[in-house]
Amino acid sequence: MSILNTLEQVADRHHVFPFMMPQQAPALDVSHNVLLYLEGISVSFDGFKAINDLNLYIDDGELRCIIGPNGAGKTTMMDIITGKTTPDSGSAWFGQTINLLDLDEPAIAQAGIGRKFQKPTVFEALTVWENLELAMADDRAVWSILHARLNSEQQDLLHETLILIGLKSHAKMQAGKLSHGQKQWLEIGMLLMQKPRLLLVDEPVAGMTHQEMDRTAELLTSLAGRHSVVVVEHDMDFVRSLAGKDRTVSVLHQGSVLSEGSMDKVQNDPRVIEVYLGE
């Protein structure tokens, strides 16, 4: 490229140089049917090993429950997957091609990993519809989203999501007026607007009524297949209803997987009873 050419580009206010482009992850490849690989992951805080040679594999479309005593490393594991914490060693891959350890938090979210924290964080002053609209993956500025018309594909996604989260009749209600359970579902809906491939959900039923828990189990199981869903939860009745007879449950203890298999298998594992279920 000539110097003249370069100068012309610099003078052009609309020219986009490669360094100005957002960080882009390679396309997701799940040809081996595994969506998430965590291998040999360790991380220490002040000499304390919070995660210790952790290996975990999540299949494409799988719903996986992660259980384990307080301090087992469940939150730290989620922090590593989402780029909040960098491990000292090990590897973390999203499909065959995306090295999560090369990406920062926004790039990991953009690659298709959504995280729901325990406490709902919806915009209380906005309606349910507006919350979902705001959460839609798009590069438009917040206020232009609220004033711009959605295209038909976006409208369809919004309607589908409203039905899925059971808030169709509450679309015009201020989010602040929803019950605790409804706020949690709205936030799951907001994550879905970004079309994530993997959803990480931290203690979704804390503070919910039994009816809300049942509805949440229905919602999360209905997401499996189209999304992979990893749920960290302490409520064993809820885990049992999510896992059923066939789904895999992983038990974390001292930063690694202590036991893994069907709910029946892990519940009857003497090591799990000793460190967790026998509490």
Ligand SMILES: Nc1ncnc2c1ncn2[C@@H]1O[C@H](COP(=O)(O)OP(=O)(O)OP(=O)(O)O)[C@@H](O)[C@H]1O
């Ligand atoms: N930033 C940090 N600095 C120091 N220690 C930390 C940090 N983050 C986590 N830990 C420690 O690492 C261990 C694992 O914590 P973590 O929160 O991942 O466990 P958890 O399984 O999510 O527990 P809980 O079920 O109580 O939420 C704990 O002993 C915790 O105190």
